[in-house]
Amino acid sequence: MDNPIINSVDNVFILIVSISVFFLLLVTVAMIYFVIRYRKKRNPQASNITGNTSLEVVWTVIPTVLVLIMFWYGWSGFQTMRNVPADAMVIKVTGRMWSWTFDYDNGKKSDTLLYVPFGKPIKMEIQSADVNHSFYIPAYRVKEDAIPGRTNYLWFQPTMMGEFDIMCAEYCGMNHSYMLGKLIVMKPEDFEVWKNTLPKPLDTLKSDSLRVGTIPKDSLRVDTVKTTKDTVKIMQVDPKIADSVGQRKIRRMKK
Amino acid sequence: MANGTAAAHVNDVDFYHYEGKHKGIMSWLLTTDHKRIGIMYLAAIVVFFLAAMMLGVLMRIEALTPGQTIMKPQTYNSIFTFHGVIMIFLFIIPAVPAVFGNFFLPIQLGAKDVSFPRLNLFSWYLYMAGGLIALLSLFTGGGAADTGWTFYVPYSIRSSANVSLSVFGAFVLGFSSIVTGLNFITTIHRMRAPGMSWFRMPLFAWALYATSWIQVLATPVIGITLFLIVLERAFGIGVFDPALGGDPLLYQHMFWIYSHPAVYIMILPAMGVVSEIIPTFAKKDIFGYKQIALSSLAIALIGYLVWGHHMFTSGMSDTSRVVFSLLTFLVAIPTGVKVFNWVATLYKGSIEIKVPLLFVMAFIFIFSIGGLTGLVQGALATDIHLTDTYFIVGHFHYVMFGGMGTIFFAALHYWFPKMFGKTYNEKVAIISATLFVIGFNMFYFTMFILGYLGMPRRYYDYLPQYQGLHVFSSIGAFIMVTGIVLMFGNLLRGLIKGEKATANPWGGTTLEWRIASPPPLENFDEIPVVTGGPYVHDRETYIMNPIKVIHKEEEAVH
Numbered sequence: 001m002d003n004p005i006i007n008s009v010d011n012v013f014i015l016i017v018s019i020s021v022f023f024l025l026l027v028t029v030a031m032i033y034f035v036i037r038y039r040k041k042r043n044p045q046a047s048n049i050t051g052n053t054s055l056e057v058v059w060t061v062i063p064t065v066l067v068l069i070m071f072w073y074g075w076s077g078f079q080t081m082r083n084v085p086a087d088a089m090v091i092k093v094t095g096r097m098w099s100w101t102f103d104y105d106n107g108k109k110s111d112t113l114l115y116v117p118f119g120k121p122i123k124m125e126i127q128s129a130d131v132n133h134s135f136y137i138p139a140y141r142v143k144e145d146a147i148p149g150r151t152n153y154l155w156f157q158p159t160m161m162g163e164f165d166i167m168c169a170e171y172c173g174m175n176h177s178y179m180l181g182k183l184i185v186m187k188p189e190d191f192e193v194w195k196n197t198l199p200k201p202l203d204t205l206k207s208d209s210l211r212v213g214t215i216p217k218d219s220l221r222v223d224t225v226k227t228t229k230d231t232v233k234i235m236q237v238d239p240k241i242a243d244s245v246g247q248r249k250i251r252r253m254k255k
Numbered sequence: 256m257a258n259g260t261a262a263a264h265v266n267d268v269d270f271y272h273y274e275g276k277h278k279g280i281m282s283w284l285l286t287t288d289h290k291r292i293g294i295m296y297l298a299a300i301v302v303f304f305l306a307a308m309m310l311g312v313l314m315r316i317e318a319l320t321p322g323q324t325i326m327k328p329q330t331y332n333s334i335f336t337f338h339g340v341i342m343i344f345l346f347i348i349p350a351v352p353a354v355f356g357n358f359f360l361p362i363q364l365g366a367k368d369v370s371f372p373r374l375n376l377f378s379w380y381l382y383m384a385g386g387l388i389a390l391l392s393l394f395t396g397g398g399a400a401d402t403g404w405t406f407y408v409p410y411s412i413r414s415s416a417n418v419s420l421s422v423f424g425a426f427v428l429g430f431s432s433i434v435t436g437l438n439f440i441t442t443i444h445r446m447r448a449p450g451m452s453w454f455r456m457p458l459f460a461w462a463l464y465a466t467s468w469i470q471v472l473a474t475p476v477i478g479i480t481l482f483l484i485v486l487e488r489a490f491g492i493g494v495f496d497p498a499l500g501g502d503p504l505l506y507q508h509m510f511w512i513y514s515h516p517a518v519y520i521m522i523l524p525a526m527g528v529v530s531e532i533i534p535t536f537a538k539k540d541i542f543g544y545k546q547i548a549l550s551s552l553a554i555a556l557i558g559y560l561v562w563g564h565h566m567f568t569s570g571m572s573d574t575s576r577v578v579f580s581l582l583t584f585l586v587a588i589p590t591g592v593k594v595f596n597w598v599a600t601l602y603k604g605s606i607e608i609k610v611p612l613l614f615v616m617a618f619i620f621i622f623s624i625g626g627l628t629g630l631v632q633g634a635l636a637t638d639i640h641l642t643d644t645y646f647i648v649g650h651f652h653y654v655m656f657g658g659m660g661t662i663f664f665a666a667l668h669y670w671f672p673k674m675f676g677k678t679y680n681e682k683v684a685i686i687s688a689t690l691f692v693i694g695f696n697m698f699y700f701t702m703f704i705l706g707y708l709g710m711p712r713r714y715y716d717y718l719p720q721y722q723g724l725h726v727f728s729s730i731g732a733f734i735m736v737t738g739i740v741l742m743f744g745n746l747l748r749g750l751i752k753g754e755k756a757t758a759n760p761w762g763g764t765t766l767e768w769r770i771a772s773p774p775p776l777e778n779f780d781e782i783p784v785v786t787g788g789p790y791v792h793d794r795e796t797y798i799m800n801p802i803k804v805i806h807k808e809e810e811a812v813h
Contacts, residue, residue, distance in 0.1 A: 012636045013707075020627035023591075027598055028620050034601035035616065038537075039608060046539035046605040048793055056546050059595045060588060067584040067630065074634025075577055081639060082573055131410040132503060134568060134643055138709020141640040145569045147504060148409060149497030152570035165718060169568075169643035169711040171403050173410055174328050177714035 001119065001159035008077030009141040016070050081142065084155040088121035095126070095133030095146035097172055098179040108195055112181045114166060116158045117191035123155045134170035137183055145170055158185040266775035269676065273776040287372035290774060292379050293358030294674070299383060300350050301743070307341035310334045312736055315698075315729040321719050328715040332401040333416070335713060337393070339404030340421060344428045345386050347655055348517060350663050351524035352470075353382070353435060356463050358674060360439060362767040363457045365448025365785065365797075367777045370441035374434055381431035389424030392417045403713060405514075408495040408506045412487050419488050422481045429478045432520075436470030439463050448766075450785035454545060455796075457765045457789040461548040462527025465555040469516045469523075473559070477513035480506065504569055511562035519558040521655055523551055525662035526593055529615050532669050533597055534790035535763040536612040537604030541790045543596040550589035557586040567638045576635055583633035590626055594619060609761065610684040614665030617692045621661060625653030628703060646706025652699045664691070664742065671746060672756030676773040679749030687745060690738030697731025765789050769799055 037043070091114070092103040102110045116122050126135050128146035136143040137156065144154040166181035186194065265273065270290050277285050283295060313334055317324045326334070357375065361368055369375050393399045396417030402410055411418050443464050447456065456464075484506075486492050493499030495506040534541045541547065563571060563579030597619060606612070628650045632638045641647065672678055701724050710721045717725065759768040770778060780800055787796030798804055 009636050009640050012634050013631060016627075016631050016634060016637065020630060024620075024623050024627060027594055027623050031598050031601060031616060031619055034598065034604070035606050035608060035612075038601065038604050039606045040538075043603070043605050046537060046792065047603040048539050048791075049542060049599075049603060050540045051543040051546070052599075055599070056543055056592070056596075060592055063588050063591045067587050067633075070630055070634055071581050071584045074580060074636050074638075077634075077636025078573075078576070078580075078639070081636065131413060132407055136643070136709070136711065138640070138644075143568050143639055143642065147497075147570055149503070150570055165709065167709070167711050171332075171407070171410070171713040173401070173414070174332060176332075177328070177711075177716040180718075 001157075003140070003157055003159040004080050005077075005156060006141050006159075008073075008080050012070075012073045012077050015073055019066055019070070081154065084123045084153070085121040085157075088123040088155055089116075090123045090125060091116070092125045092127065093135055093146070094129055095135065095168065095172075095179070096129040097131065098168070098175040100135070100166065100168075100179070100181045104195060106195065114181060114183045115191060115194055116183065116185055117188040118158055118161055118185050120188065121155055121157045123153055126152045126154065131172050132170045133168045133172050133179065136167045136169040137164055138167070139164040140183075143169055158183070161185050161187075265777050266780055268775065269771060269773040270776045271773060285376075287368070287376050288776065289357050289361050289368050289372065289375060290674075292375050293354050293356075295379055296349065296353040296357060296382070297674075299386065300346055300354060303341050303345040303386060304350075305743070307338050307346060308736060308739065310338040310341070312732065314338065315732040317715070318717075318725045319729050321717055321722060323716075329401060331715040332403075332713075333393075333399035336400050336403050336421075337389075340389060340400075340425065342656075343404055343517075343521075344425050345382075345389070347521040347659050348428075348432060349382060349435075351528060351659065351666060352439070352463055352466055352520075353379075355459075355528065355666050355670060356435075356439060356524060359670065359767050360442060360460060360463055361446065362770065362774060362778050363460055363765050363789075364442065364446055365451060365766055365779065365783045366442065366446035367779065367782075369438050370445055371438050375438055378431045378434040378438070381427055381434065385424045385426075385428030385431060387424075388427055389421050392420035392424060396420060405510060406481070406484060407510075408484065408487070408501075408503050409497065411484055412496050419485045422484050426478055426481045426485075429474045429481075432470045433474045436467035436474070439467040440471065443467075448782050448785050454548070455785055455788055456548075458530035458541065458544070458547055458551075459524075459527035462523045462530070462551050465551040466520050466523045469520050469555050469558070473513045473516040473520075476509060477517075480509040480513070483509075504566070504571065507566050507569055508562070511565045515562035515565065516555075516558050518655065519554055521659045523554060525618075525659040526551065528662045528666045528669070529597055529618060531763075531765065532611050532615050532665060533600045534792075535669075535761050536607050536609060537601050538607070538762065538792050539600070539604045539790075540788065540792065541596070542599040542602070543592075544788065544790075546592055547596050550592045553589040554586060557582060557589070561586055564633060564638070567635060568642055580633055580635045580638075584630070587626065587630060587633070594623060594626075607761070610681060610688060611665045611669035611761070613685065613688050614661055614668060617688065618658065618661040618665065621653055621657035621692075621695065624700075625650060625655075625657055628653065641706055643712055644706035645702040645710045645712055648712050649699045649702030649706060652702070657695060657699070661691075664688070667746060669761070670767075671749065672760050673767055673772045673774070675750055675753075676756050676771075677749050677753035678756045678760070679746050679753055683741065683745040687738045687742035690741065691735055692738075694731045694733070694735025694738055698728055698735050699731075701725075701728035701731065762792075764792060764796075766797060769797060 090105060094101045099112060102114050124135060126144050126146045128148040130148060133146040134143055135146055135154070139160070140156040142154045142156045144152045146152065162185060164183040166183055168176060168179035172179065270288055275282055283291055286292065313326070314331065317326055317331055397415045398417060400414070400418045400421040401416045402414055402418055406418065406422060443460055483494050487495055491499055493501045495501040495503055497503055530541060530547055561579060561583045563575050564583045567576050632641055632647065632650060668679070668684060705721060705724050705728070708721065710717060756772045758770065758772050766783060781802050784798040784801040785796065786798065
């Protein structure tokens with residue numbers, strides 16, 4: 001499935017990098033060639049050239065045209081990023097030190113894990129509960145800051161099934177690098193089941209029903225547990241918002 | 256000079272050995288000689304640079320493995336904050352203007368000192384005070400600041416670390432920068448030797464002129480901004496804190512209104528040094544003097560209007576993002592013009608390949624990569640993906656450290672014989688430069704790849720898929736640091752044991768090469784007269800000791 005945002009970001013990147021590599025080679029090769037060709041031994045007497053107006057015009061005008069082209073493509077890709085399709089599903093994301101919470105339009109909540117249906121454009125409304133964060137999904141090439149007191153947005157289209165990293169990209173204090181999450185792209189029918197399953201109390205969970213690494217179908221929360229050796233972060237089912245099927249996932253993070 | 260005999264006496268010895276009113280350490284601490292002040296800046300700046308470099312090494316060791324390698328997250332966060340604060344405010348911003356500008360600007364203009372020598376000493380004290388306040392913040396209050404050198408609100412308001420004191424240190428440093436800028440502008444306007452019209456000034460002076468205007472006009476903005484943070488922390492005035500009705504984006508705007516032009520404060524003087532070194536070793540006039548001189552002003556001017564490109568994902572209006580992206584692309588043009596003119600200067604020269612020129616060649620390669628990757632970030636679509644990742648860290652180090660840092664080393668090797676009257680071992684210098692360049696590119700180029708793969712910056716820990724590249728990058732860092740340590744060791748050895756340098760070891764044409772190494776106290780016995788451009792190799796464009804020359808001519812006539 002074609003993804004307009006990924007395509008435009010990667011195409012603009014390739015365009016600019018190609019032009020850049022050309023100019024880098026031009027400058028570097030010319031410089032090294034001149035230094036060798038006109039070294040003192042081979043060229044004992046310098047010719048005193050102080051400038052050349054037509055050359056100056058050429059190397060002002062050509063780069064100007066090229067940077068305007070780069071700007072244009074960068075801008076048009078950006079327009080794609082900002083024009084949210086009318087049929088997009090809205091999910092509210094709130095960043096706080098140091099986790100993400102996702103709110104769906106039917107009141108469903110999810111911590112850390114962002115569940116979306118395959119193919120459906122998703123509009124993220126981004127807020128912060130404390131300091132600046134930045135909601136970043138590298139695989140989908142989208143990022144927007146979470147600034148307290150305002151709602152920013154981005155949109156993306158989940159055109160690849162599976163799990164993708166979500167990271168906080170704006171420094172937010174001690175555990176900034178642990179402010180991670182997962183984007184989980186599911187089949188639309190699975191998503192509907194997940195979204196419309198009402199939370200149940202913890203005691204109905206079957207914690208062994210899913211293993212680590214498979215796509216979890218639950219809202220999880222991160223708990224910090226102190227052991228004698230290190231602090232271990234346990235991602236486990238939040239009892240308040242847990243679903244019928246639970247999973248337990250342990251990530252050891254030395255602190 | 257009216258008092259000719261006294262001046263001749265003053266200039267009998269070099270400025271190190273001149274016995275003034277004060278002796279020993281006081282002859283340094285109370286000096287108003289621009290050369291001594293330049294040397295004092297050099298000593299302080301090198302110490303700060305090496306300290307911040309070691310902090311960088313610690314970060315690269317920590318990045319060798321995911322999870323904890325040698326330190327805890329809070330320590331790491333303070334270390335990258337102080338690496339940034341020291342490198343930016345205490346090394347990159349002042350290094351070239353305060354050391355080489357102070358030492359060589361008056362000499363290149365044919366003056367005996369800057370316009371306000373006492374103010375010049377005062378700015379050194381402000382620099383030291385700012386640096387010491389920043390250091391003091393490490394050991395007092397809630398401990399070392401952990402906000403990053405950008406001090407973004409609201410985190411900088413909420414952090415329990417000692418943010419106020421380190422911010423205050425940067426505030427004081429700002430005054431040092433403003434005062435030095437004022438001094439240079441006045442010196443360039445008022446102290447040029449007779450016959451030195453604007454377009455006969457060395458390009459280093461042009462670069463310092465453009466830089467000084469940015470320093471004077473932009474630094475007050477950061478002063479106000481940082482001071483507001485202190486007030487916000489102390490009294491909760493609510494300018495930036497959204498909980499009190501303030502706006503965090505306002506802070507980002509104000510911060511970058513200074514801090515973006517500040518990157519041109521960092522790079523323009525370095526560009527000036529390049530324009531000095533290339534004609535000296537190509538043994539010919541610079542290509543496109545006026546274009547290089549005016550492009551410095553163009554960069555300074557447009558550089559003022561691009562700050563918003565640091566905020567493309569901040570939630571700033573889409574209109575602003577488009578306008579700032581366009582302006583950002585425009586600033587690339589005068590930068591490109593400079594690079595093309597430098598390379599063209601080499602054409603049909605008679606090139607002597609010496610250490611300073613090698614550093615300049617490394618600079619042109621590295622800085623081109625830095626500049627061109629800037630285009631990737633100027634484009635909106637790609638910047639959204641790459642901002643706040645290692646791509647930015649790589650880009651920033653390519654332009655700032657690879658740009659200004661490499662030229663700081665080039666300038667050290669170029670002017671070392673003049674400043675100290677000693678020479679260094681050229682072979683060791685070449686080895687250290689090679690290690691530096693190889694290590695540098697391994698170190699920072701890897702960051703572009705890490706960034707494109709989505710590795711965010713300022714991460715204490717990282718996901719396991721990034722480890723291989725992190726390790727490679729760290730190895731590059733260790734090679735680079737080896738090169739730098741070897742380089743400083745070599746220069747230090749030259750300083751102690753080096754052979755005596757001649758007055759003009761490279762065959763330079765500007766005025767500093769026409770006086771003794773090291774220079775005498777008042778630089779010139781008589782103010783020289785200028786009859787042509789600064790880089791003319793095939794005829795004489797300066798008349799040294801014009802009064803004596805006129806006397807001789809008169810005698811010949813009679």
